[in-house]
Amino acid sequence: MMTNPHGPAYGLLESTDLTVSSRRRFLQGTGLLMGFVWLGRRKAFAAGEEPSLKVIGGGGEDTGNAFEGFAPGGFIRIGRDGSITFVIPSTEMGQGIYTGEAMLLAEELEVGLDQVRIMPAPPNEELYRQPILKSQATGGSTSIRGAWVPMRQAGAAARTMLIGAAAAEWAVPSEECRAERAVITHIPSGRTLTYAALADASIRQPVPQDVPLKDPKDFKLIGKNTRRVDTPSKVDGSAQYGIDVKVEGMKIAAISICPVPDGKLVAVDDSQARKIKGVVDVIKIHNAVAVTGDHFWAARQGLAALKIEWDYGAKASLSSDSIWADLKQASETGKPVMGRSEGDADAKMASAAKRVDAVYELPLLAHATMEPINTTVHVRPDACEIWLGTQAPTAVQQVAAQVSGLPPEKVIVHNHLIGGGFGRRLVADSVQQAVEFAKQVSYPIKIIWTREQDLQHDLFRPAYYDRISAGLGADGFPVAWTDRTTGGSVLGSYLPTGLPEGVLDSDAIEGAAQPPYALPSIRVDWIRKDPPIKVNWWRGVGPTHNVFVVESFMDELAHAVGKDPLEYRRVLLKDNPRALGVLNLAAEKAGWGSPLPERTGRGISLHDSFGSYLATVVETSVTPAGQIKLKRIVAAVDCGFNILPDTIKAQIEGGMIFGLSAAMYNGITFKDGQVEQSNFHDYRQMRINEVPPFEVHIIPSTEGPGGIGESGTVSAAPALGNAIFAATGKRLRRLPFSREELQAPDIAKQTLGMVPPVALGVAIAASLGDAETGGSSGHQSQPAEV
Amino acid sequence: MQMIDMTVNGELLHLDVPDDMPLLWALRDVAGLTGTKFGCGIAQCGACTVHVDGKPVRSCVMPVGAVGNRPVTTVEGVSETPVGKKVQEAWLDLEVVQCGYCQSGQIMSAAALLGRNPDPDDAAIDAAMAGNVCRCGTYPRIRAAIKQAATA
Numbered sequence: 059m060m061t062n063p064h065g066p067a068y069g070l071l072e073s074t075d076l077t078v079s080s081r082r083r084f085l086q087g088t089g090l091l092m093g094f095v096w097l098g099r100r101k102a103f104a105a106g107e108e109p110s111l112k113v114i115g116g117g118g119e120d121t122g123n124a125f126e127g128f129a130p131g132g133f134i135r136i137g138r139d140g141s142i143t144f145v146i147p148s149t150e151m152g153q154g155i156y157t158g159e160a161m162l163l164a165e166e167l168e169v170g171l172d173q174v175r176i177m178p179a180p181p182n183e184e185l186y187r188q189p190i191l192k193s194q195a196t197g198g199s200t201s202i203r204g205a206w207v208p209m210r211q212a213g214a215a216a217r218t219m220l221i222g223a224a225a226a227e228w229a230v231p232s233e234e235c236r237a238e239r240a241v242i243t244h245i246p247s248g249r250t251l252t253y254a255a256l257a258d259a260s261i262r263q264p265v266p267q268d269v270p271l272k273d274p275k276d277f278k279l280i281g282k283n284t285r286r287v288d289t290p291s292k293v294d295g296s297a298q299y300g301i302d303v304k305v306e307g308m309k310i311a312a313i314s315i316c317p318v319p320d321g322k323l324v325a326v327d328d329s330q331a332r333k334i335k336g337v338v339d340v341i342k343i344h345n346a347v348a349v350t351g352d353h354f355w356a357a358r359q360g361l362a363a364l365k366i367e368w369d370y371g372a373k374a375s376l377s378s379d380s381i382w383a384d385l386k387q388a389s390e391t392g393k394p395v396m397g398r399s400e401g402d403a404d405a406k407m408a409s410a411a412k413r414v415d416a417v418y419e420l421p422l423l424a425h426a427t428m429e430p431i432n433t434t435v436h437v438r439p440d441a442c443e444i445w446l447g448t449q450a451p452t453a454v455q456q457v458a459a460q461v462s463g464l465p466p467e468k469v470i471v472h473n474h475l476i477g478g479g480f481g482r483r484l485v486a487d488s489v490q491q492a493v494e495f496a497k498q499v500s501y502p503i504k505i506i507w508t509r510e511q512d513l514q515h516d517l518f519r520p521a522y523y524d525r526i527s528a529g530l531g532a533d534g535f536p537v538a539w540t541d542r543t544t545g546g547s548v549l550g551s552y553l554p555t556g557l558p559e560g561v562l563d564s565d566a567i568e569g570a571a572q573p574p575y576a577l578p579s580i581r582v583d584w585i586r587k588d589p590p591i592k593v594n595w596w597r598g599v600g601p602t603h604n605v606f607v608v609e610s611f612m613d614e615l616a617h618a619v620g621k622d623p624l625e626y627r628r629v630l631l632k633d634n635p636r637a638l639g640v641l642n643l644a645a646e647k648a649g650w651g652s653p654l655p656e657r658t659g660r661g662i663s664l665h666d667s668f669g670s671y672l673a674t675v676v677e678t679s680v681t682p683a684g685q686i687k688l689k690r691i692v693a694a695v696d697c698g699f700n701i702l703p704d705t706i707k708a709q710i711e712g713g714m715i716f717g718l719s720a721a722m723y724n725g726i727t728f729k730d731g732q733v734e735q736s737n738f739h740d741y742r743q744m745r746i747n748e749v750p751p752f753e754v755h756i757i758p759s760t761e762g763p764g765g766i767g768e769s770g771t772v773s774a775a776p777a778l779g780n781a782i783f784a785a786t787g788k789r790l791r792r793l794p795f796s797r798e799e800l801q802a803p804d805i806a807k808q809t810l811g812m813v814p815p816v817a818l819g820v821a822i823a824a825s826l827g828d829a830e831t832g833g834s835s836g837h838q839s840q841p842a843e844v
Numbered sequence: 845m846q847m848i849d850m851t852v853n854g855e856l857l858h859l860d861v862p863d864d865m866p867l868l869w870a871l872r873d874v875a876g877l878t879g880t881k882f883g884c885g886i887a888q889c890g891a892c893t894v895h896v897d898g899k900p901v902r903s904c905v906m907p908v909g910a911v912g913n914r915p916v917t918t919v920e921g922v923s924e925t926p927v928g929k930k931v932q933e934a935w936l937d938l939e940v941v942q943c944g945y946c947q948s949g950q951i952m953s954a955a956a957l958l959g960r961n962p963d964p965d966d967a968a969i970d971a972a973m974a975g976n977v978c979r980c981g982t983y984p985r986i987r988a989a990i991k992q993a994a995t996a
């Protein structure tokens with residue numbers, strides 16, 4: 059029943075080692091190897107030795123006070139065999155968090171990253187609750203901010219206990235002992251003891267009441283680039299994502315889901331499907347049907363042979379037109395919920411020398427993680443076992459418990475590496491579906507969604523219709539600023555209990571409510587208009603939406619009064635040195651103001667989100683046919699203390715490219731109740747040939763670390779939109795940016811861009827067995843250019 | 845019952861699969877080689893790229909029956925080739941990888957490129973790699989790593 063038939067591929071323990079039952083086995087002292095477990099639970103320690111959360115979680119630095127309730131235990135396990143295991147609470151989905159959080163523990167524990175194994179935390183709110191999100195989840199660029207103090211404290215506390223045990227063994231003062239690379243040395247005598255040898259004795263040490271943390275100047279790991287712990291297995295193919303799971307007796311399922319939201323399955327004729335070799339079962343739930351088979355191909359063939367009748371239900375006529383019309387109407391007539399109001403914006407607006415108004419529109423967005431949604435489930439009478447990659451393990455556990463009827467502690471969740479999260483895997487919709495199917499059969503099933511299903515049955519980032527206005531004084535700078543955003547509530551969709559009407563969803567105004575600029579009066583509010591479909595978090599959440607509006611509009615204001623957009627921002631940032639710092643650095647490195655060819659321009663965007671400041675300059679040309687050709691990207695970031703600088707850069711690069719794909723190409727549309735896009739041919743992504751030279755400059759800082767996984771995404775659309783304006787004089791206020799609107803007037807109109815012709819030649823060549831994909835077929839992949 | 849014989853990473857496999865089954869699923873679900881990934885199923889993303897006779901193929905659209913006696917190399921075996929090893933080392937050196945899901949395909953496309961063009965310029969890299977989507981946006985590093993592997 060182990061997940062990996064090829065042996066341990068990743069240096070990770072199987073997460074079954076941490077299931078409730080095995081932990082209990084350990085506590086009873088039978089069998090498991092771990093001699094020292096920092097569980098942070100009474101039962102893990104003898105009476106009176108329970109680690110106090112106050113001791114470990116009460117640190118005074120930065121976010122330290124936020125840690126009440128975040129059990130710092132459970133992170134470190136040192137075995138008598140010398141194994142050192144870090145149980146990492148955050149999910150690794152490419153952002154490098156296994157390495158970042160391991161560095162925090164290792165720094166204070168005095169071990170090398172080469173000496174530890176990483177395992178993903180099992181669902182356990184008591185031990186692994188994220189202090190900022192207040193639940194065991196990975197998202198919102200919160201991981202490193204939440205972990206910065208308590209994970210170092212956990213390492214320091216464990217080291218203190220290990221040193222205490224060694225000192226007791228030698229009957230010497232602790233101060234004479236030093237820890238390094240999992241060995242404690244008694245300095246005067248040169249005697250040594252390994253952590254392994256101390257594994258048993260250290261558990262009897264008193265839990266330290268005070269764990270001072272290292273002075274950053276003494277850091278050996280933090281702040282220095284190191285090889286990421288997850289990379290080797292991802293380079294040699296041995297990494298195990300959820301989709302790679304293999305469980306004894308497992309069958310693989312292909313499914314068909316009612317194409318219209320909330321539609322129902324009426325009937326299935328499976329007579330032909332069951333004749334196909336390799337097909338095992340056909341199973342039904344209220345809105346979907348699954349064919350299980352020996353392999354995915356058999357299941358797919360079986361599925362194709364089904365005759366399925368759906369009842370599309372009430373949403374059969376749902377269309378994007380109606381979603382937009384609803385938003386627009388709500389924006390004009392709906393009742394706003396106040397987000398922030400300061401300085402009587404209405405009065406100042408009325409008396410302003412000049413007024414500027416704009417409407418911005420942002421589409422529904424899919425996540426399109428590279429790894430399509432998949433879930434492996436085995437429902438047995440006594441337990442429900444699940445293998446998947448999730449950003450929210452306890453949500454998975456709860457949903458599976460509800461559907462299976464088992465108590466949550468009987469739901470075992472094996473969390474895996476994730477092939478892209480971006481918010482998609484915060485939701486357990488696929489788990490609900492998978493358990494509904496799996497409880498009808500005795501064997502484990504792995505359900506794999508196709509790319510088409512992954513896109514069409516995604517839970518989308520909401521669409522927004524935003525009206526923004528500024529009143530400018532005689533000097534051209536804002537005296538009044540109002541920003542009214544209209545859209546669905548992600549929080550309302552996400553919370554099991556929903557969000558009552560009239561209550562602010564702070565996500566809806568995040569990035570709008572606190573612009574980095576000095577604005578004498580500001581009013582930011584939100585009109586809630588939930589679409590008739592579920593909505594979800596998406597990379598960059600509120601700021602990705604709102605900063606596009608704010609930063610595009612700031613550019614509009616500068617141009618409205620004939621000022622340079624960089625200079626205009628600088629004036630408004632006099633009292634914000636960190637924001638000004640990144641702005642100036644990005645502008646300088648990008649050569650702001652130096653001459654550019656015709657129909658080429660630079661755009662800048664600035665924001666302060668997730669505790670980090672990021673300024674980005676995009677340089678682009680726009681061909682007369684309206685093709686956007688990126689020339690250069692320069693980013694400057696101040697994200698506080700740099701823990702792993704190379705990963706900060708990688709996140710800015712990747713986040714930005716993710717945001718550029720959306721800005722250039724992406725929008726989900728509905729027609730007749732169904733999503734119109736289906737795969738990467740019509741939900742286009744940036745490809746390597748479209749990505750220009752990219753520089754990231756990091757400002758060193760001693761401030762507490764900020765989040766960095768989403769900042770780049772936030773910057774992308776406004777920087778590009780502003781660059782397009784600089785290149786063409788066209789202000790695009792609707793995403794994705796329309797090529798048609800960018801065509802020079804003398805060019806015959808043509809449709810460009812959303813569909814990459816890229817792989818057509820490759821597909822044909824490959825299906826014919828002619829494997830050549832280089833050279834000419836690659837060139838055919840370029841979008842048509844004029 | 846018809847069996848398909850196929851040499852994968854130097855090993856002869858007898859697979860009980862139909863002729864028209866895409867190579868991708870034969871590798872993943874039957875041979876147990878899960879390094880090759882499913883991303884789109886329609887030759888649009890490159891996640892499933894393997895080598896057939898040294899050339900890159902989108903295994904999601906290539907029927908096993910079309911492989912014939914040509915040798916198949918997957919990411920699990922590509923380190924056995926000098927070029928593949930260099931590519932993997934450059935990938936590690938430059939920390940190309942984020943979520944990693946696309947990277948088997950990227951590495952296979954890059955190794956095939958360097959196999960036929962030991963010193964590719966940017967245009968050659970674009971041409972060979974534009975069929976491989978990376979949602980994490982690792983493209984700048986992919987380009988740099990290919991150049992590093994070329995000089996290694």
Ligand code: FES
Nearest residue numbers: 883884885890904
């Ligand atoms: S899965 Fe084959 S190209 Fe996408």
Ligand code: FES
Nearest residue numbers: 943944978979980
């Ligand atoms: S590394 Fe995540 S898709 Fe490429």
